[in-house]
Amino acid sequence: MKHLAILTSGGDAPGMNAAIRAVVRTAVYEGLRISAVYRGYQGLIENDIVEVGARSVANIIQRGGTILRTARSKPFMEPAGRATAAANLAAHDIDGLVVIGGDGSFRGAYRIFEEHGFPVVGIPATIDNDIYGTDVSIGFNTAINVALDAVDRLRDTAASHDRLFLVEVMGRHSGHIALHVGVAGGAEAILLPEVKTGADEVADMIVKAQERGKSSSIVIVAEGAYEGGAMNLQARVRERCGYEVRTVILGHTQRGGTPSTRDRVLASRLGFHAVRTLLDGGSGVMVGVDKRGIERVPLKDVWEKHKDIDWELVELAGVLAI
Numbered sequence: 001m002k003h004l005a006i007l008t009s010g011g012d013a014p015g016m017n018a019a020i021r022a023v024v025r026t027a028v029y030e031g032l033r034i035s036a037v038y039r040g041y042q043g044l045i046e047n048d049i050v051e052v053g054a055r056s057v058a059n060i061i062q063r064g065g066t067i068l069r070t071a072r073s074k075p076f077m078e079p080a081g082r083a084t085a086a087a088n089l090a091a092h093d094i095d096g097l098v099v100i101g102g103d104g105s106f107r108g109a110y111r112i113f114e115e116h117g118f119p120v121v122g123i124p125a126t127i128d129n130d131i132y133g134t135d136v137s138i139g140f141n142t143a144i145n146v147a148l149d150a151v152d153r154l155r156d157t158a159a160s161h162d163r164l165f166l167v168e169v170m171g172r173h174s175g176h177i178a179l180h181v182g183v184a185g186g187a188e189a190i191l192l193p194e195v196k197t198g199a200d201e202v203a204d205m206i207v208k209a210q211e212r213g214k215s216s217s218i219v220i221v222a223e224g225a226y227e228g229g230a231m232n233l234q235a236r237v238r239e240r241c242g243y244e245v246r247t248v249i250l251g252h253t254q255r256g257g258t259p260s261t262r263d264r265v266l267a268s269r270l271g272f273h274a275v276r277t278l279l280d281g282g283s284g285v286m287v288g289v290d291k292r293g294i295e296r297v298p299l300k301d302v303w304e305k306h307k308d309i310d311w312e313l314v315e316l317a318g319v320l321a322i
């Protein structure tokens, strides 16, 4: 292996830049050439590929977003698009690819590995933390800290005004963010896509909490937990309980900003191990992390298998909200 390429794909996540830096510098340290692909798979198809060096990634470890930019590419979903991408990689004499992204990005990575025999390694990065094969993905820690900071601030107003706040956090298909923020923020209820809860049930929870002597409440709502989101829920809940209700949608604020220490360290480890994996002949895998350390997980498993939420946290959240 002599020449690697790196790209970021899917939604941006804080810590992607730290991973880019780690991949580039490990490659240079190992005597390899390394090229940056801009705008994800779309840039791969359009030949937006530039050779970089160790100094190209100076002063990015602390920056959110991705300096390589990212895109969701429809042409790459078709075999013809992937054939163009593989031809562009070959034209640059590139013989290994590192893909930083979520499970949608790994589906594309697996296809180029399977159809063209191209060596590919994935690095998990999404604030949703819903990637099978890794306990944690790059960006999750920063996102939950940003959301928790907002919840703590909102609690001041909730308590001062005897109000109910519905706080919508990201997670279209998974409740990892909501669950962690809800437990850490002491929420009265946490609504998850994995546990469908109706508006009446939510209102019942709030009314019962009032009867137990609570004078304000915070409910964390994952984006995908309720049809139409927290705004829709607000109208239904307001009718049933005596509180003034306010809804706050944290949205993309959770995706940006300075990555936390944890995310920078995780990104540095995964970037380093992604290059080592390619050098060892590993391919068609994602580097993930669990209690045993760094793991190499087949890409096919990553997008075919589902990562469940932590049901222990679901149970204890209910107990501690008493």
Ligand code: F6P
Pocket: 011, 012, 126, 127, 128, 170, 171, 172, 173, 223, 255
């Ligand atoms: O990065 C994942 C995610 O944050 C989801 O939780 C959310 O539903 C989605 O991205 C929204 O992304 P976009 O607005 O870029 O489509």
